[in-house]
Amino acid sequence: MGESIVRRSGAGTDGGSARDAVFRWECRCQEHPVLLATYNAAGRVNIKVRDRYWHVLGQVRTICPRCGAEHVLDLRGIGSPRSSREPADSR
Ligand SMILES: [Zn+2]
Numbered sequence: 001m002g003e004s005i006v007r008r009s010g011a012g013t014d015g016g017s018a019r020d021a022v023f024r025w026e027c028r029c030q031e032h033p034v035l036l037a038t039y040n041a042a043g044r045v046n047i048k049v050r051d052r053y054w055h056v057l058g059q060v061r062t063i064c065p066r067c068g069a070e071h072v073l074d075l076r077g078i079g080s081p082r083s084s085r086e087p088a089d090s091r
Contacts, residue, residue: 022046029067036062036071043075 022040026033037047037060045056061072 025071025073027064027067027069027071029064029069034064034066036064037073039073039075041078043078045073045075 020040022038024033024035025037025039025045026035037045037056039045043057045054045060047054047056047060047062058076059072059074061070063070
């Protein structure tokens, strides 16, 4: 139950440990992808809205502020070895 203290995200550390890896959920509708949210390997999505962080578990959907496309991020299986579902957003 070690809910870790929320730290300021250390951006630019690509060589960090995989456990703490943060993935970008973004819409690639244009040259510079629009960041929709971030999520970690445990399947927790972190969404920053103004001065507040939302932590979402499971499935979340949002609308890209630029192109208006709806995106669905389903991380319900990411933390368990039984199903290896990954976000449909392919690179
Ligand atoms: Zn977009």
